[in-house]
Amino acid sequence: MVLSIGHKKTRTAVFISGTGSNLKSLIKFSKTNKSPISIEIVVSNNSKAKGLNYAKRFKIKNKVLNFKNKNLSENKLLSILKINNIKMICLAGFMKILSGNFIKRFKGKILNIHPSLLPKYKGLNTHKRVLNNREKYSGCTVHFVNSRLDSGKIILQKKVKISKKETEFSLAKKILSQEHKLYPKAIQKVFNL
Numbered sequence: 001m002v003l004s005i006g007h008k009k010t011r012t013a014v015f016i017s018g019t020g021s022n023l024k025s026l027i028k029f030s031k032t033n034k035s036p037i038s039i040e041i042v043v044s045n046n047s048k049a050k051g052l053n054y055a056k057r058f059k060i061k062n063k064v065l066n067f068k069n070k071n072l073s074e075n076k077l078l079s080i081l082k083i084n085n086i087k088m089i090c091l092a093g094f095m096k097i098l099s100g101n102f103i104k105r106f107k108g109k110i111l112n113i114h115p116s117l118l119p120k121y122k123g124l125n126t127h128k129r130v131l132n133n134r135e136k137y138s139g140c141t142v143h144f145v146n147s148r149l150d151s152g153k154i155i156l157q158k159k160v161k162i163s164k165k166e167t168e169f170s171l172a173k174k175i176l177s178q179e180h181k182l183y184p185k186a187i188q189k190v191f192n193l
């Protein structure tokens with residue numbers, strides 16, 4: 001991977017839309033010696049995203065862009081990222097689809113976490129579909145973002161077993177706790193650490 005770090009951490013933005021539990025785990029990781037990234041800015045498309053509180057608590061810059069006009073929001077965002085010298089983006093529960101043009105500007109530098117064993121169950125309502133199909137396993141995947149939804153090169157996956165009494169809620173919780181470990185590991189892998 002071409003992201004070389006020397007001894008400085010790579011300036012990273014995290015994009016969120018909701019609770020931000022992955023953001024929290026990434027912030028904690030970024031503060032350790034093992035981390036090749038520093039989180040310089042948190043971006044949300046939703047001003048009510050609970051995750052914004054983590055940005056505030058850890059004194060990280062945050063920016064809300066509503067994405068009602070995607071083109072406009074993305075252009076603003078590109079200039080914010082440029083001003084802040086951002087070199088890498090981690091999507092963490094970010095529920096907007098970035099345009100091909102945006103992705104091109106950060107080619108090979110955008111990572112996403114998805115709560116399924118990709119290429120299975122791309123898109124929304126993952127856990128519900130998994131349970132409806134009576135799958136025995138599900139899990140989570142960290143992958144590079146390309147212009148096709150949830151389809152970029154896979155970096156790491158973690159499998160979890162689905163229990164007999166599994167509900168959407170219990171499965172989401174089980175997978176989320178694995179996500180918190182998987183995302184930092186995947187970042188280390190990207191940097192060959």
Ligand code: GAR
Nearest residue numbers: 018019020021022023093113114115
């Ligand atoms: C996570 O499970 C993440 O994998 C999923 O949203 C949740 C966000 O939780 N992302 C997607 O579904 C992306 N298509 P968090 O806000 O607590 O990190």
